[in-house]
Amino acid sequence: QVLSLENQKAIVEFCKKEKLILLADEVYQDNIYAEGKEFNSFKKVLRSMGDDYKDVQLISFMSTSKGFYGECGRRGGYMEMVGFDDGVGGLMNKIASVNLCSNTAGQILMSLVMDPPKEGDASYGLYVQERDAILSSLKRRAKTIVSSLNKLEGVSCNDAEGAMYAFPTITIPQKAQDAAKEQGRKPDALYCIELLKKTGVCVVPGSGFGQKEGTFHFRTTFLPSEEDFPEIVKGLTEFHEEFMKKYA
Ligand SMILES: Cc1ncc(COP(=O)(O)O)c(C=O)c1O
Secondary structure (H helix, E strand, C coil): CCHHHHHHHHHHHHHHHHCCCCCCCCCCCCEEEECCCCCCCCHHHHHCCCCHCCCCCCCEEECCCCCCCCHHHHCCCCEEEECCCCHHHHHHHHHHHHCCCHHHHHHHHHHHHHCCCCCHHHHHHHHHHHHHHHHHHHHHHHHHHHHHCCCCCCCCCCCCCCCECCCEEECHHHHHHHHHHCCCCCCHHHHHHHHHHCCCCCCCEHHCCCCCCEEEEEECCCCCCCCHHHHHHHHHHHHHHHHHCCCC
16 A cells, blocks of 8 residues: 555654654555555655654665566665764665675666656657556556455455555455364465465465464465466456355
8 A cells, every 4th residue: 555645754753753763665666556646755754844853764775676667687776874874874885895796787777767768868758658558557457456356255455556466355264274274274375375276376375474363365466467367367266266165
């Protein structure tokens, strides 16, 4: 879900009050699909709160592996430190300098993400076309996966407002819970393994994320290509119906 400005301000307030460093993972800043929602960096929010908050320490993170570039094979990233003493910056620099540096391709890509083609550049038109095509396809895929999940018995899924994931809650019949116990597995892990074996679709059990006791979820992405979607949705729907029948 995309955090509201109020929510972000409350987080900044909390960090100030508790003297905590705010670590803002902002790798999904380009992946926002919900109408009327937008990315507000914590740096912007922090600065908008006035001088009283200028001692709040913030580190924000960005990566080449997300967004519309999605360059997972050429990993690169950066972190920006705000509100720190220069001495701390110097120490971080020293630590970074004694480590192995990240691969060159990743560094080049990160610099391109930070400095994309501008209006008037020869590649600008193509850049905009590709960026918009990728982001609007992700938006369609986010809608399709959520509406397909919400059609399944006992499944409820919030809108995927951003990022690349849907995280539905699923009802697991008691018989399936008993079968999972016998196998020494968590009930949602049983669901995910049976789904994988039956369809080849790989999702992550919610138990791996620390879900509320007595609830079950799985996490899925909407990254497969759009033309594969009908088959994935069909496989998931048929599997779910069979699973619910098998353990009814
Ligand atoms: C929220 C979030 N932050 C950071 C990362 C890590 O990205 P990278 O491997 O490009 O550093 C991921 C990867 O899935 C992620 O989902």
